[in-house]
Amino acid sequence: MKREKTKYPGVYFRLQKKIGSEVLERSYYIMYRIGGRGSKLIEEPVGKESEDMTPARANFIRSDRMRGKELSNVEQRKAQEEAILAESSRPIISRLWTLYNEDKPDRKVKKTDTYFYQKHLEKYFGDKEPSEIVTLDIDRMRLRLLKTLSPQTVKHILSLLRRLIRFGVIKGLCNQPEPSRQHFTFPIVDNQKTETLTQQQFESFMTALNEEEDQNLAAFMRLALVTGMRKGALMALQWTDIDFEQGFITLRGTVAKNGKTERIPISEPTRIILENIDVRNSLFVFPGKNGGQRKDFKRVAKRIKEKAGLPKDFRPLHGLRHTYASWLASSGKVDLYTLQKLLTHSSPQMTQRYAHLADEALQRAATVAGELFSEKQKRKPI
Known part of the structure; x- marks a missing residue:
């Protein structure tokens, strides 16, 4: 479609059909340079009428782009992709759990560990990095769990969390948390009961x-x-x-x-x-x-x-x-x-x-x- 000018310099539109319709709507574009006349001329779509885009809004976006206040769409997408990549590579406990499972091709992770992670650890620490988990967080989880679970079971859950953190450290996925900030206190377990039949x-x-x-x-x-x-x-x-x-x-x-x-x-x-x-x-x-x-x-x-x-x-x-x-x-x-x-x-x-x-x-x-x-x-x- 032919490019049409607006009253704002560097802002124009093209008439385009809406998807699945014969109705035409305006799709706005801006043109600008960053760095003077010798710099590259950038042409960028900024939105459609159906997305509440107007010539005035397009002009504000153009002004911000030229002052460097706002990234271009290409730069925004690149920044978003980098942010997603950085987020996906964060050594949060849920990612360590996934890699911990993948690291045991010869045998599956114990069913009890899977249950303990999905039932308890994921809820408390799934989105946290080991360095973000402090002693107070661990103590709070331990005290809550002891209200409904046996000391032996709570000990298994805490041991699994510590094992996941050690796995991350050994594999170079995260740094060893500072001992002054992260300490595990395990419940006292009396598991020496020996049952026998008379x-x-x-x-x-x-x-x-x-x-x-x-x-x-x-x-x-x-x-x-x-x-x-x-x-x-x-x-x-x-x-x-x-x-x-x-x-x-x-x-x-x-x-x-x-x-x-x-x-x-x-x-x-x-x-x-x-x-x-x-x-x-x-x-x-x-x-x-x-x-x-x-x-x-x-x-x-x-x-x-x-x-x-x-x-x-x-x-x-x-x-x-x-x-x-x-x-x-x-x-x-x-x-x-x-x-x-x-x-x-x-x-x-x-x-x-x-x-x-x-x-x-x-x-x-x-x-x-x-x-x-x-x-x-x-x-x-x-």
Whole structure:
């Protein structure tokens, strides 16, 4: 379209059709130089009538451009692009979380970490850089979370935040926050509670399992007791993980708590339990809906626990793992290093809670040795 002049120098318009219409409207342009006659002549669109642009407004824009008060459209777009790029590269916690996930191609980030981030950390710190998070911010989050969550859970959430910040520092994405401005205070956690079944409770528990209508689900709990396997490992257990010939169960690293592949031996009771499971059309030993991996076991475990009359604070599955470990430690026949391997603990410190039981077994053995020695002393020489 032909360019038409207005009463303002350097301001003109062209008549253009509106999109999807035959109606014509004015589209305004300005022409100007920055730096005198020898500088480049700039032609720039500034708006349409439908966008409330007028010749007077266009003239003001032209004047600002010439005085350098306002960037040109091209310069504005460039500035916006640079701002977007700078914003997208800011080491905010949400970006560190994304990169933290991408940095673990060999295995997925723990489901609990994903839940803790999405449920809590994203809300509090997702749009903040590590350097912007100060001790007071961390303390406020900790105190709010402790109103509804256990100290152990809050500790996990704080540990995840600290881990994300360390990840950013190690990868060169952000600077190490000043210790004087950022300090983590973790809740005191008493996690040394060790649950174990008494002989009477064990007998009631076995009776409840024998009377359970779904014996496959009963086998799940029997296996937890005789192997000490974690609930997650049992729910993820596949038939291909079981080697009856070699006598081992493989706990795959992709589903293991510590991310490492481990093997535990198949005892005779374990073999009997596995061989009596009603095999269904699924890869999983204890499948969930539609043959997929089971997601939870709370309802069944609670039902059997109540039927057996176990204490209210007894955790049906984790308590069975503790019972398994406690019985082995107190037997005096299994050392703590072997117990650590059977429980697939990543460090010996995790197995130390059972040390006093092993000590009691040693003391009993020492007492027996002492009694035998005394008996020998009492005997008269022939």
